[in-house]
Amino acid sequence: MRVLHAPFDVGGNAASLARAERALGLASHAVSFRQGAFEYRTDEVLWRPGDSLFRREIARAGLFRRALRDYDVLHFNFGHSILTWGGYFTERTRLSPVERVMLSVARHVELLDLPAYRRAGKVIAVTYQGDDARQGDYCRAHFDNSIAHVVPPGYYPPWSDVRKRERIARLARYADLIYALNPDLLHVLPPNARFLPYANVDPAQWAFVGVDTSATSPLRVVHAPSHRAVKGTATVIAACEAVRAGGANLELQLVENMTNAQARECIARADVVVDQLHAGWYGGLAVEAMSLGKPVVAYLRTSDLGFIDKAMRQALPVINADPGTVADVLRHLATTRRHELADIGRAGRAFVERWHDPAVVATTLRDDYSRAALLHRKEG
Numbered sequence: 001m002r003v004l005h006a007p008f009d010v011g012g013n014a015a016s017l018a019r020a021e022r023a024l025g026l027a028s029h030a031v032s033f034r035q036g037a038f039e040y041r042t043d044e045v046l047w048r049p050g051d052s053l054f055r056r057e058i059a060r061a062g063l064f065r066r067a068l069r070d071y072d073v074l075h076f077n078f079g080h081s082i083l084t085w086g087g088y089f090t091e092r093t094r095l096s097p098v099e100r101v102m103l104s105v106a107r108h109v110e111l112l113d114l115p116a117y118r119r120a121g122k123v124i125a126v127t128y129q130g131d132d133a134r135q136g137d138y139c140r141a142h143f144d145n146s147i148a149h150v151v152p153p154g155y156y157p158p159w160s161d162v163r164k165r166e167r168i169a170r171l172a173r174y175a176d177l178i179y180a181l182n183p184d185l186l187h188v189l190p191p192n193a194r195f196l197p198y199a200n201v202d203p204a205q206w207a208f209v210g211v212d213t214s215a216t217s218p219l220r221v222v223h224a225p226s227h228r229a230v231k232g233t234a235t236v237i238a239a240c241e242a243v244r245a246g247g248a249n250l251e252l253q254l255v256e257n258m259t260n261a262q263a264r265e266c267i268a269r270a271d272v273v274v275d276q277l278h279a280g281w282y283g284g285l286a287v288e289a290m291s292l293g294k295p296v297v298a299y300l301r302t303s304d305l306g307f308i309d310k311a312m313r314q315a316l317p318v319i320n321a322d323p324g325t326v327a328d329v330l331r332h333l334a335t336t337r338r339h340e341l342a343d344i345g346r347a348g349r350a351f352v353e354r355w356h357d358p359a360v361v362a363t364t365l366r367d368d369y370s371r372a373a374l375l376h377r378k379e380g
Contacts, residue, residue, distance in 0.1 A: 003028040004071040008078040010129050011284040012040030013200045020358035024366055039259045064113055068120050073369045075125040079132030083113040114174040123372040125177040133185040135161040145322055147278045151229045176372040183304040184280045195307045199361035200284040203353050206291035209268050211341040219334040222270035224255035224263055224285050232277030239327035248334040270294050272333055277323050280304050287356050290348030295341050297321050312355050317347040
């Protein structure tokens with residue numbers, strides 16, 4: 001079975017899945033329009049820095065032809081197909097006049113490649129990862145603590161929410177399989193969408209480090225914000241300052257503007273990793289930290305946990321904290337609970353091996369692809 005992962009590789013998840021699928025015997029290949037800022041390793045980067053619009057469109061057309069000719073399964077990551085304008089600029093930038101024209105055109109031509117894949121009998125899978133589906137108006141109306149409440153007003157503009165709903169509906173008409181890596185997204189995705197754990201870390205490539213609870217040095221807290229408002233960084237900084245002011249021995253390291261490899265070195269020296277305080281789930285960074293045996297603090301939204309497998313839910317080792325409780329949580333971890341950190345770290349490693357190992361996730365996907373392909377053959 002030939003599988004194409006495209007057109008984005010957010011957090012290295014798509015490329016990691018492609019490698020795991022190849023290990024299972026699938027002919028999988030991951031293509032990203034462009035290299036991400038954190039330099040995750042992917043199979044192919046389509047656009048080179050400095051490429052003109054013409055060169056990019058020629059490369060895109062070539063990828064479209066390859067998708068039709070060379071693959072049985074098209075797995076679209078980050079909620080976009082090959083025909084998408086999302087690779088040129090983000091939906092939160094201040095748009096130039098040319099970009100505004102592109103955006104107005106995109107609304108009518110985006111995703112028009114999907115009928116061609118359906119006519120060619122391709123299995124179509126879509127994975128949503130975060131802001132490709134998350135909508136500000138829904139978050140503000142339904143969640144007391146969410147990203148939409150803390151980001152600048154222009155982060156989730158009304159037109160962006162509308163476009164996301166249109167894109168989700170259009171993809172749902174053609175997709176055989178729909179997944180979400182964050183459970184809150186399932187509130188706004190079609191009923192057949194399912195939760196899928198992150199698969200960005202191969203535990204075999206991340207040696208266990210653990211935590212030395214006998215150390216008398218300050219509790220080293222690491223926080224790695226890709227976007228400070230989204231991750232709740234100001235709250236994390238204030239919480240750490242409050243804990244220190246109360247006499248606890250704690251230090252905070254912010255990991256920013258680093259490659260994935262550099263961030264990994266910082267996480268390996270951490271005692272505790274604080275991930276995100278508004279999304280309602282943990283991100284790929286937390287999976288990396290747990291792989292190394294580091295305890296993770298993040299906000300877990302109770303109303304979203306019903307989307308998670310019961311056994312996974314019961315095994316969750318993530319320490320739950322929201323903006324109102326994170327200071328108390330860190331204070332206890334630096335004092336009365338410090339002796340627990342090594343055990344929490346070991347539980348995190350076991351959790352990753354059980355739920356986030358790309359080999360485990362890829363096995364699920366292989367079976368899903370096969371069932372969808374069989375259904376196509378019966379319908380044909």
